[in-house]
Amino acid sequence: MTVERLRAALEAAVPDRDWLDGALRAVAAEPAAIGRYFAAAGRRCGRAPLPDAAGWTADEAARALLLAALPAAAVTGWTETLYRQGDATEKRAVLRALPLLPVGAEAVPLLHDAIRTNDTRLVAAALGPAARHLDPATWRQAVLKCVFMGVPLDVVDDLDERADTELAIMLAGLNEERRAAGRALPADATALLQRLTSAPTGTAKEA
CATH class of the missing domain: 1.25.40 (Serine Threonine Protein Phosphatase 5, Tetratricopeptide repeat)
Known part of the structure; x- marks a missing residue:
């Protein structure tokens, strides 16, 4: 799975694409904004499985894309923060996003x-x-x-x-x-x- 494929799958299914586009732009411009968007992803994008992204749900995909939209220098710090502070669903989204992020070991x-x-x-x-x-x-x-x-x-x-x-x-x-x-x-x-x-x-x- 790539970021591009995941975004295409989510955009085809998300009920509020404007929210998603705005959230990704906001996070890219101001990394600290990711906290509120990350928490809202399930409510704004839904939690249904994505037909075109086997194994991913809409909220997981949205959270992974938010992490991928961060400036490179902010990715590692926010990945750990959102994992440590998240509930089980948010933690799982972070773990699933890891292969898409420049965090490595x-x-x-x-x-x-x-x-x-x-x-x-x-x-x-x-x-x-x-x-x-x-x-x-x-x-x-x-x-x-x-x-x-x-x-x-x-x-x-x-x-x-x-x-x-x-x-x-x-x-x-x-x-x-x-x-x-x-x-x-x-x-x-x-x-x-x-x-x-x-x-x-x-x-x-x-x-």
């Missing part, structure tokens, strides 16, 4: 915070494209947390590319624990474990 503390929560929406959002900035150990623990929480593994960006021997060992250990308790891993976790342990060499790729 500076967003890692926000990803760590989201992964520590018990909110499945935040954990899932933290494992999108921005998760490439997570170190391997943290990333593996986050994937395992998804399995524990029942978060579908298809939310994990680059899962097959990043999954390695260490993750296979962790999943195998969890699988044994579940079996001993008369339970099973979710089907997607079982499939991942099978992929990791059925490589041509008979083992998963090395970390």
Whole structure:
């Protein structure tokens, strides 16, 4: 997803395009204005899923566009402020916006915070494209947390590319624990474990 595609999808669905255009101009001119527009995005743009932006809702898209409209020097500071001060819906919007923003590894503390929560929406959002900035150990623990929480593994960006021997060992250990308790891993976790342990060499790729 790009900023341009997200804006086109939102403009095709938003009930008040004038508000959106004005909000983006205002934020670009005066970064401090983003606070009030960010809070109002759900009310002014709605919360319905966007047909032309799979997985995005209108309020998430509006908030992501507001962040993307900020002057470059203001992005990192306001991204953290709006995440820290936001409710769960606003936090999720910030996390989803991260790949569209020039923040890079500076967003890692926000990803760590989201992964520590018990909110499945935040954990899932933290494992999108921005998760490439997570170190391997943290990333593996986050994937395992998804399995524990029942978060579908298809939310994990680059899962097959990043999954390695260490993750296979962790999943195998969890699988044994579940079996001993008369339970099973979710089907997607079982499939991942099978992929990791059925490589041509008979083992998963090395970390």
